[in-house]
Amino acid sequence: MSSKAKFSLLCWGALMPLMVVILFPYATMLSTALKRKDEIFQFEISWLPDGLYLGNFVELFVNRGFGQAIFNSIYISVGATLVSLLVALPAAYALSRLKLPGKSTFRTYLLITQMISPIVLIVGLFRLFAYLGMINDLNALVFAHSAFYMAFAVWMLQSYFDTIPKDLEEAAWMDGASRFASFRRVFLPLCLPGIAVTSLFTFVNSWNEYAMALTILRDGSLQTAPVRIAFLTGTLYETEWNIIMAATLIATLPVAIVFASIQSYLIRGLSLGGVK
Amino acid sequence: MSSIEIRNVTKSYGALQVLHGIDLNIVDEEFVVLVGPSGCGKSTLLRMIAGLEEISGGDVLIDGDRINDVSPQKRDLAMVFQSYALYPHMTVAENMGFSLSLSGAKKPQIQKEVGEAAKILHLEDYLERLPKNLSGGQRQRVAMGRAIVRDPKAFLFDEPLSNLDAKLRTHMRAEIRQLHQTLNATSVYVTHDQIEAMTLADRIVVMNAGRIEQVGSPIELFDTPMTKFVAGFIGAPTMNFFDGCVQADVDANPYITLGADNSHVPLPEGMKNHVGQQVSIGIRPQHILAEPAAPESGMITGSVSLVEQTGCETNLLLSAAGQQVTVQTKERMNVATGDWVNLSLKADCLHIFDQGTGRRLN
Ligand SMILES: Nc1ncnc2c1ncn2[C@@H]1O[C@H](COP(=O)(O)OP(=O)(O)OP(=O)(O)O)[C@@H](O)[C@H]1O
Numbered sequence: 001m002s003s004k005a006k007f008s009l010l011c012w013g014a015l016m017p018l019m020v021v022i023l024f025p026y027a028t029m030l031s032t033a034l035k036r037k038d039e040i041f042q043f044e045i046s047w048l049p050d051g052l053y054l055g056n057f058v059e060l061f062v063n064r065g066f067g068q069a070i071f072n073s074i075y076i077s078v079g080a081t082l083v084s085l086l087v088a089l090p091a092a093y094a095l096s097r098l099k100l101p102g103k104s105t106f107r108t109y110l111l112i113t114q115m116i117s118p119i120v121l122i123v124g125l126f127r128l129f130a131y132l133g134m135i136n137d138l139n140a141l142v143f144a145h146s147a148f149y150m151a152f153a154v155w156m157l158q159s160y161f162d163t164i165p166k167d168l169e170e171a172a173w174m175d176g177a178s179r180f181a182s183f184r185r186v187f188l189p190l191c192l193p194g195i196a197v198t199s200l201f202t203f204v205n206s207w208n209e210y211a212m213a214l215t216i217l218r219d220g221s222l223q224t225a226p227v228r229i230a231f232l233t234g235t236l237y238e239t240e241w242n243i244i245m246a247a248t249l250i251a252t253l254p255v256a257i258v259f260a261s262i263q264s265y266l267i268r269g270l271s272l273g274g275v276k
Numbered sequence: 277m278s279s280i281e282i283r284n285v286t287k288s289y290g291a292l293q294v295l296h297g298i299d300l301n302i303v304d305e306e307f308v309v310l311v312g313p314s315g316c317g318k319s320t321l322l323r324m325i326a327g328l329e330e331i332s333g334g335d336v337l338i339d340g341d342r343i344n345d346v347s348p349q350k351r352d353l354a355m356v357f358q359s360y361a362l363y364p365h366m367t368v369a370e371n372m373g374f375s376l377s378l379s380g381a382k383k384p385q386i387q388k389e390v391g392e393a394a395k396i397l398h399l400e401d402y403l404e405r406l407p408k409n410l411s412g413g414q415r416q417r418v419a420m421g422r423a424i425v426r427d428p429k430a431f432l433f434d435e436p437l438s439n440l441d442a443k444l445r446t447h448m449r450a451e452i453r454q455l456h457q458t459l460n461a462t463s464v465y466v467t468h469d470q471i472e473a474m475t476l477a478d479r480i481v482v483m484n485a486g487r488i489e490q491v492g493s494p495i496e497l498f499d500t501p502m503t504k505f506v507a508g509f510i511g512a513p514t515m516n517f518f519d520g521c522v523q524a525d526v527d528a529n530p531y532i533t534l535g536a537d538n539s540h541v542p543l544p545e546g547m548k549n550h551v552g553q554q555v556s557i558g559i560r561p562q563h564i565l566a567e568p569a570a571p572e573s574g575m576i577t578g579s580v581s582l583v584e585q586t587g588c589e590t591n592l593l594l595s596a597a598g599q600q601v602t603v604q605t606k607e608r609m610n611v612a613t614g615d616w617v618n619l620s621l622k623a624d625c626l627h628i629f630d631q632g633t634g635r636r637l638n
């Protein structure tokens with residue numbers, strides 16, 4: 001065996017404990033989601049289900065309205081990601097490129113807002129949205145989420161923008177590109193990796209957010225996936241693990257899909273090298 | 277093509293003033309090189325012409341029009357950056373055609389113009405590559421190509437060759453000069469390399485600490501530097517300077533004694549008026565004659581501390597007159613470290629500067 005192969009084997013060995021921690025819940029989810037109800041409570045636990053039983057999923061979508069919950073979650077997460085990007089992109093650009101008075105104070109302020117837990121603000125937020133008549137409105141959550149994750153998005157994007165050489169934009173201006181044209185045709189394509197990471201972060205945070213979604217969306221048909229999963233555990237006399245696990249499995253899928261589709265941008269970011 | 281006029285331009289960053297009243301006229305089709313030590317404000321001046329840096333005071337005019345408040349997009353100048361600043365996500369052809377596509381040119385026309393520029397710069401085989409897959413010299417050429425596909429009013433270069441190795445730099449230097457002869461474009465070129473300045477320029481502007489020291493053709497600057505700074509900056513190896521006091525002999529002819537030696541170096545007639553003045557005598561290494569000999573009274577003698585053979589020339593590093601002296605000769609000299617040589621200075625090649633002001637006296 002070559003020393004390189006030995007080395008990578010060693011690395012994988014060292015990573016194993018972590019892999020177990022990460023993969024074990026998935027294995028449990030997958031195995032439980034594919035079992036019949038009566039199979040779960042057998043005395044002897046087996047990892048492999050008797051057969052590929054898809055009834056749990058059918059039950060979830062047909063009788064429990066989980067499809068609606070997934071749709072709500074997607075609507076909110078995509079919306080929150082888009083709205084926060086729409087505001088954060090120009091804000092981060094201005095912070096990175098323009099001479100602004102009080103720039104560093106503003107950056108510190110952004111950081112401080114991140115120290116306040118959303119839970120603390122929930123009562124206030126509820127009253128705000130009640131006043132605006134937006135209780136039981138998915139858009140209320142779109143705005144709430146984008147507001148909460150925007151500060152981080154601005155912070156993150158600015159750090160990334162700072163790494164893009166100013167020469168490139170100046171060269172574009174000399175070539176006759178307006179500020180907007182150089183932003184769109186030179187700056188933005190180079191920032192895609194940074195934008196990808198930022199949107200991924202916003203999307204995942206919004207997807208997993210529980211407290212605000214629980215408070216503001218009172219109607220069962222408006223519940224997001226995490227809230228619906230929680231309701232699956234608490235509302236019945238018995239805990240239907242097979243259904244719950246099927247639901248959590250499905251709830252992880254969109255995040256995985258978003259991550260996989262963005263991945264190529266993340267890698268491309270590392271290989272760009274136009275300036276000397 | 278166009279003329280550029282710079283009138284009493286100043287630049288300050290807050291309280292720090294980096295340019296103190298620059299005046300310069302660049303005529304149509306001229307190749308002007310701004311040269312000076314690091315931090316003297318060359319790039320700042322160039323970027324002010326480009327419109328990338330705000331002008332704190334004074335005016336910049338292109339073809340007689342004041343452009344202080346015109347944005348860089350509208351000045352119609354092309355710039356080659358030290359970092360090349362190639363757009364990493366565009367191919368060579370897209371990089372070169374970017375300005376044309378912005379101005380709304382049609383695809384076939386862009387292709388044609390890019391093709392012509394690529395031909396001039398020998399880039400035909402690389403048009404579909406991304407910048408990251410090019411060598412340093414090729415990237416440099418793409419940066420040049422991006423500038424020449426348009427027909428700008430003037431070219432601005434900010435140390436475009438400083439990232440290349442010595443051999444490639446010499447090669448590209450020649451190419452840039454040839455390109456200028458073909459295109460006859462008004463050009464402003466910033467460098468801190470005096471050889472680059474000498475070989476490329478129609479006119480050199482020597483800058484120091486935010487001021488222009490002297491403007492002139494390469495030969496003017498080499499033969500009659502007007503300040504001690506210019507004398508020390510232009511020419512390689514660097515000029516030798518000796519400090520001393522102008523004296524008059526019995527016939528009232530001016531002369532000077534160098535260092536502790538009892539040497540007697542006659543000075544030009546005109547120095548009569550400066551008897552008693554503290555001066556710096558400058559002489560280029562090429563204008564000192566060194567002859568192996570035993571120390572002799574009345575001569576400047578030096579002991580050899582280093583011999584450099586470049587094949588073409590011999591450089592001697594000597595200690596003479598209580599300081600270091602460089603001598604360069606075309607002849608193959610047979611001397612070794614520790615040997616003694618007699619030095620004679622070519623009388624008509626002396627540059628005499630006032631020690632206080634650094635201004636030329638002869
Ligand atoms: N943004 C800035 N704020 C403050 N001072 C600056 C700024 N940009 C440049 N300077 C100062 O202005 C002076 C001139 O800078 P400039 O870049 O023009 O030098 P240069 O002659 O091009 O030098 P080099 O050969 O090293 O490129 C320097 O002393 C530099 O420190």
Ligand SMILES: [Mg+2]
Nearest residue numbers: 318319320434
């Ligand atoms: Mg510079």
